[in-house]
Amino acid sequence: xxxxxxxxxxxxxxxxxxxxxxxxxxxxxxxxxxxxxxxxxxxxxxxxxxxxxxxxxxxxxxxxxxxxxxxxxxxxxxxxxxxxxxxxxxxxxxxxxxxxxxxxxxxxxxxxxxxxxxxxxxxxxxxxxxxxxxxxxxxxxxxxxxxxxxxxxxxxxxxxxxxxxxxxxxxxxxxxxxxxxxxxxxxxxxxxxxxxxxxxxxxxxxxxxxxxxxxxxxxxxxxxxxxxxxxxxxxxxxxxxxxxxxxxxxxxxxxxxxxxxxx
Numbered sequence: 001x002x003x004x005x006x007x008x009x010x011x012x013x014x015x016x017x018x019x020x021x022x023x024x025x026x027x028x029x030x031x032x033x034x035x036x037x038x039x040x041x042x043x044x045x046x047x048x049x050x051x052x053x054x055x056x057x058x059x060x061x062x063x064x065x066x067x068x069x070x071x072x073x074x075x076x077x078x079x080x081x082x083x084x085x086x087x088x089x090x091x092x093x094x095x096x097x098x099x100x101x102x103x104x105x106x107x108x109x110x111x112x113x114x115x116x117x118x119x120x121x122x123x124x125x126x127x128x129x130x131x132x133x134x135x136x137x138x139x140x141x142x143x144x145x146x147x148x149x150x151x152x153x154x155x156x157x158x159x160x161x162x163x164x165x166x167x168x169x170x171x172x173x174x175x176x177x178x179x180x181x182x183x184x185x186x187x188x189x190x191x192x193x194x195x196x197x198x199x200x201x202x203x204x205x206x207x208x209x210x211x212x213x214x215x216x217x218x219x220x221x222x223x224x225x226x227x228x229x230x231x232x233x234x235x236x237x238x239x240x241x242x243x244x245x246x247x248x249x250x251x252x253x254x255x256x257x258x259x260x261x262x263x
Contacts (some may be wrong), residue, residue, distance in 0.1 A: 019108050033165035041069050041091055043116045047143040048222050049133050055116060058089070066120040066247045071096070072244050076113045076132070083121065087219040098135055108137065111222065111233055121189065134222050134233075140237055141220045145179035145256075162249030165189065171251055172212035180241060180258075185216035198245070200254045204220040208247035209254060221258070228258050236260045 017152055028046075046090040055073075059065055071084040073096060082104045086094045094189045100106050103114070114136045117127035134143075176182040203209070220237040221227075228236045238258035246252040 006087060012123065040066060040120060040128040041088075041118045043071075043118060043131055045116065045131050045133045046134060048141065049098055049135050050139050051098055051100065051135065051137040053098045057091050057094055057118070058233060059091045065091075067122045068120070070119040070121055071208055072115075072117045072127075073104060073121070074115045075103070078105040078116055080105040103135060106135065110135065113233065127207050136222065136235070138220070141222060142181070142225055143169070143252055144221060145175075145181075150155040156201065156252070159204050159246075159248065161207055163247055163251060165210060165247065168210050168245050168247055168251065171245055172214065174258070175253070176214040176216065176241055180214075180218055180238070180242070182218050182222075185214050188213045198254075200252075203246060203248075203254070204253075210245055210247055212243045212245065213240065213241060218258075228260075229258060252260055 024151070034142075040060050042058050042060060045056055049055070065088050067088070069086065069088060069091070073084070074081040082102075084096065096102065100108065103112070106112050113132060114135060115130055115132045117130035119125060136206050158194070167225050169187060173185065175189060176185050176187070189212050190212055192211055194205060197203075197209050200209070216239070218238045218241075220235055223234060223236045225232050225234075228234055230236070237261055240259040240261060242255065243253070244255040246254055251262050256261045259260065
């Protein structure tokens with residue numbers, strides 16, 4: 001006799017596109033919300049956390065709490081994992097101190113990335129929720145910049161030319177001074193030739209791509225490898241940005257790259 005199958009439902013995220021938008025190929029501003037089940041426990045994190053902070057957790061449905069939970073804190077570079085089994089009744093006040101002695105494989109002076117996962121063993125040994133974050137000791141280090149414009153996770157259905165080059169430059173300046181917190185910035189601009197362009201999400205040849213080089217003073221950031229020139233996630237204090245925008249309606253951020261160059 002066939003047993004009934006349990007159908008799993010997925011969550012879909014729809015974000016409205018508008019203004020100057022960030023393509024899904026570009027990581028800053030991208031969020032990875034934890035997978036969530038009713039009655040579960042989810043970690044409360046920020047993209048960058050600091051030594052001395054505390055990792056906290058939220059019980060999503062106090063009326064239907066899980067029977068038990070397993071919390072795994074994994075150092076992604078080494079694979080070392082710390083496993084915790086707090087009582088569910090302790091969750092509202094339960095914390096994991098982000099101290100060097102408490103973090104598995106933490107190394108001072110390096111960029112340590114962790115994944116925290118929560119499992120409800122009464123349902124399965126697959127994590128119900130998980131999220132990743134960096135831990136650094138210097139509180140002046142900022143998380144990856146987020147675009148001040150609307151962010152779209154979808155590829156554009158169509159490309160429409162529009163806007164002026166001066167308007168594009170205003171977008172680039174806003175990115176540099178707001179998202180990247182730049183001061184005393186100066187910009188230069190040029191139109192990219194066809195042989196300099198990448199296949200940015202199928203952008204047609206008739207849509208112009210403009211490059212803006214921004215110099216100025218910027219804080220230290222944790223930047224993914226797509227946002228810096230080191231080809232790895234790193235702490236970078238830029239003194240120059242390269243931003244490429246589409247001359248379209250809406251405008252898309254095609255590329256953003258930070259350079260830390262010696263004078």
